[in-house]
Amino acid sequence: MKLLLTGATGELGTGLLSTLMGDGHEVLATTRRAPPPSPRASAPTWIAWDLVRGPAPTDVLDGADAVLHLAGKKYDALAPPEAFASANVDATTRLLDAIAARRRAPAPHVVLFSTMYVYGEGSPAPLSESARPAPRTPSRARTVGRSGCRPRRRRR
Numbered sequence: 786m787k788l789l790l791t792g793a794t795g796e797l798g799t800g801l802l803s804t805l806m807g808d809g810h811e812v813l814a815t816t817r818r819a820p821p822p823s824p825r826a827s828a829p830t831w832i833a834w835d836l837v838r839g840p841a842p843t844d845v846l847d848g849a850d851a852v853l854h855l856a857g858k859k860y861d862a863l864a865p866p867e868a869f870a871s872a873n874v875d876a877t878t879r880l881l882d883a884i885a886a887r888r889r890a891p892a893p894h895v896v897l898f899s900t901m902y903v904y905g906e907g908s909p910a911p912l913s914e915s916a917r918p919a920p921r922t923p924s925r926a927r928t929v930g931r932s933g934c935r936p937r938r939r940r941r
């Protein structure tokens with residue numbers, strides 16, 4: 786498959802990128818920084834993209850079967866809440882806007898990596914994706930990001 790992976794340099798993205806490359810997928814990987822070195826045999830195509838500040842690079846979504854969206858800011862009790870809204874909600878909104886703006890079928894599948902904390906803490910497991918969000922921390926920003934996906938999905 787041809788996959789666009791945002792957040793490919795992060796804690797989760799690094800491992801996922803390695804797995805995807807090992808499984809033989811064609812991966813476009815985003816970063817705001819200089820691309821990290823990769824073994825030549827399994828190098829992704831690195832794309833410079835700040836999802837909050839910059840427009841989607843031309844053709845970045847062309848032919849993508851799926852977008853795996855990991856770019857974001859993980860919880861940090863010392864960080865201001867606005868930082869979560871920007872890195873998680875604004876970035877996700879811009880990504881979805883870029884996909885919607887293409888107006889070409891078929892639209893890629895989008896996988897948004899959220900956090901279990903949108904369901905609150907101490908919830909009985911297992912939870913289903915239809916469980917009602919009840920966040921107690923700034924991870925609520927992720928909840929807003931999630932809800933931003935829902936109406937778009939219904940329109941398809």
Ligand SMILES: NC(=O)c1ccc[n+]([C@@H]2O[C@H](COP(=O)([O-])OP(=O)(O)OC[C@H]3O[C@@H](n4cnc5c(N)ncnc54)[C@H](OP(=O)(O)O)[C@@H]3O)[C@@H](O)[C@H]2O)c1
Nearest residue numbers: 792793794795796797816817835836837856857858859900
């Ligand atoms: N780690 C966990 O255990 C965990 C658990 C549940 C959910 N999550 C969620 O999963 C997401 C990723 O977590 P992580 O632990 O991998 O985070 P991380 O190690 O802090 O990495 C963050 C990633 O997001 C990218 N990024 C941040 N802001 C960006 C922007 N404006 N434009 C483009 N890329 C941006 C960074 O890319 P560059 O710096 O290279 O540009 C980096 O690749 C977060 O939203 C987090 O809340 C993480």
